[in-house]
Each structure stands twice: as C-alpha cells, then as structure tokens.
Amino acid sequence: MHVDDLIWPIFVCEGENQRQKVSSMPGVERVSVDNLAEHVRPAVELGVPAVAIFPITPTGLRDATGTEALNPENLMCRASRTIKDAFPDLGVIGDVALDPYTDHGHDGVIENGHILNDASIEILRQQALNQARAGNDIIAPSDMMDGRVKAIRETLDGAGYETTRIMAYTAKYASAFYGPFRDALGSGGLLNGDKKTYQMDPANSDEAMREVEQDLREGADMIMVKPGMPYLDIIRRVRDKFAVPTFAYQVSGEYAMLMAAIENGWLDRDRTIMESMIAFKRAGCNGILTYFALDAARLIRCDR
Numbered sequence: 605m606h607v608d609d610l611i612w613p614i615f616v617c618e619g620e621n622q623r624q625k626v627s628s629m630p631g632v633e634r635v636s637v638d639n640l641a642e643h644v645r646p647a648v649e650l651g652v653p654a655v656a657i658f659p660i661t662p663t664g665l666r667d668a669t670g671t672e673a674l675n676p677e678n679l680m681c682r683a684s685r686t687i688k689d690a691f692p693d694l695g696v697i698g699d700v701a702l703d704p705y706t707d708h709g710h711d712g713v714i715e716n717g718h719i720l721n722d723a724s725i726e727i728l729r730q731q732a733l734n735q736a737r738a739g740n741d742i743i744a745p746s747d748m749m750d751g752r753v754k755a756i757r758e759t760l761d762g763a764g765y766e767t768t769r770i771m772a773y774t775a776k777y778a779s780a781f782y783g784p785f786r787d788a789l790g791s792g793g794l795l796n797g798d799k800k801t802y803q804m805d806p807a808n809s810d811e812a813m814r815e816v817e818q819d820l821r822e823g824a825d826m827i828m829v830k831p832g833m834p835y836l837d838i839i840r841r842v843r844d845k846f847a848v849p850t851f852a853y854q855v856s857g858e859y860a861m862l863m864a865a866i867e868n869g870w871l872d873r874d875r876t877i878m879e880s881m882i883a884f885k886r887a888g889c890n891g892i893l894t895y896f897a898l899d900a901a902r903l904i905r906c907d908r
C-alpha cells in the first residue's frame with residue numbers, strides 16, 4: 605500500500621469562503637473555489653497523486669438535459685483550472701455524467717420515464733471535451749450508458765486531447781451505498797425513480813465481465829468497480845480475467861458506515877481505515893478512490 609495508490613474525491617460548491625460540513629459524512633466538506641487550493645494543499649504535500657472533483661450545481665442551474673455540464677465556466681471547469689494553476693502536477697479527474705446537472709437527478713436524458721442512451725451520449729461527449737479543455741487529466745464517465753467510452757475517446761482525439769485518459773466507471777452497481785453522496789450533492793431529493801435500468805444489478809457478477817470487455821474495447825485506459833468493499837469479488841474477477849489497471853471507489857456509504865462506528869468508539873480508527881485499504885489492494889486494485897485518502901496517506905507516512 606502506497607500513498608500513490610490513493611485518489612481523493614472532493615466536493616466543490618458555489619459562493620465565497622465556503623466550507624460546509626456534509627452531515628452524513630463526518631470530516632468531509634463542500635468547499636468553494638476560492639478555498640480550493642488551500643483545501644487540496646495537504647493532498648499535494650502528502651503525495652496523493654490525484655483528486656476527483658464533484659461539483660454541487662445550484663438547483664436553478666439544473667434542467668432536463670443538464671445544459672450546465674457544457675458551460676466552460678461551470679463549477680467543475682473553474683475548480684479544475686484553479687487546482688491546475690496552483691498545483692500543475694496534481695492529477696485532476698472529472699466525472700462525466702449528467703446527474704449533477706439535471707433537474708430529475710438522472711445521469712442522462714429521460715423520455716417517458718426511460719433513459720435515452722444515444723441522446724445522452726451526444727451530450728456526454730461534449731461534457732468530456734469541456735472538461736478536457738479546462739485541464740482535467742482524466743475523464744471518468746460514470747453514467748453507465750452503452751458506447752460512451754468510444755464516443756468520448758473519438759471526441760477527445762478529434763480535438764487534440766489524445767493524452768487525456770479515460771477512467772471508466774465500468775462496473776457501477778445500482779447501490780444503496782451512494783446515499784450520503786447524493787446528500788452531499790443535494791441530488792437525493794431530486795431523483796425520480798431509480799437508476800436500475802443503466803446501473804448494474806448487485807446480484808449480477810458475470811455482467812461486470814461483459815462491461816469491462818466492452819469498455820476496454822472502446823478505449824478505456826482504466827476501469828473502476830463501485831462500490832468497493834461489498835464488491836471485492838468483482839475486483840478480483842476483473843484482475844484475474846483482464847489484468848488491466850483496476851480501481852475501486854470506496855463510496856460515501858462505506859465511508860459513512862465506518863465513520864459512524866469510529867465516532868462511536870466501536871471501531872479503531874487507524875486500524876480500520878488501513879485494513880479497508882489493504883483489502884482493496886489484496887483484491888487486486890491498482891488504486892482506490894476514497895474519502896479517507898488523506899487519513900490513509902498520513903497513516904502510511906506515519907507522520908500523523
């Protein structure tokens with residue numbers, strides 16, 4: 605386990621001098637762009653190689669097709685430029701999906717209650733390009749539409765962003781463990797229905813193999829399994845079958861669950877955090893997206 609294995613997800617909000625607590629994720633904050641460089645400085649100092657930005661779009665900027673996702677001045681783009689200006693060597697990852705921008709909370713566009721796969725992809729490819737132009741090093745499509753990796757790769761290559769990498773949220777399960785994240789983004793109350801027609805069934809493990817095969821064929825550089833701890837078997841299957849760079853996302857619900865027990869004194873903080881990290885490595889992960897990234901980095905460096 606190395607500090608190099610860690611990716612820190614961060615929440616960015618509008619306003620000035622904001623640092624808002626996320627009640628269901630103790631220790632996690634939403635930070636405004638003016639505070640962002642200070643916020644990520646410890647990650648840089650600890651040697652964490654990358655952050656993943658999650659913007660909180662004000663309700664008034666959300667609409668049915670996620671128009672704000674394509675705005676070069678949106679929160680994601682301003683956050684990305686701010687981080688890159690302050691710390692050019694810190695990797696910046698941007699999610700591509702419409703859920704932070706839609707008024708219905710779905711990852712794509714909806715018609716008569718159904719997600720429109722191909723119409724969504726046409727927007728997602730432009731969203732990816734918008735983020736690449738802002739300086740994101742890695743585009744991380746988390747929408748789960750079929751064919752989006754190929755479309756995004758073609759769009760990036762066509763615009764001269766051949767070196768912008770794609771980390772595909774490939775095996776993203778329709779999970780209850782995302783609850784606190786939707787709380788952090790303020791999208792929980794907005795969501796109409798559920799995401800089961802495009803995210804995966806937790807009972808299905810073979811489908812994850814087909815999803816990985818497809819995303820790799822379409823040009824994904826790295827693939828991700830999400831959530832993390834309840835899906836270690838999927839990570840192991842992916843590593844054994846494909847031996848490609850594989851990442852896990854230890855999601856908000858996993859963080860909330862561990863923090864709740866830690867704060868009650870029911871679990872030992874440091875040992876629990878590190879054991880959860882080591883479990884990902886043992887399962888075959890090359891990297892871990894985790895809200896514990898700074899804590900884990902300090903523990904690894906033993907300078908807490």
Ligand SMILES: NCC(=O)CCC(=O)O
Binds near residue numbers: 699781783785854
């Ligand atoms: N696309 C990013 C997420 O959905 C994160 C989920 C979580 O942390 O619960």
Ligand SMILES: [Mg+2]
Binds near residue numbers: 748749750774
């Ligand atoms: Mg897929």
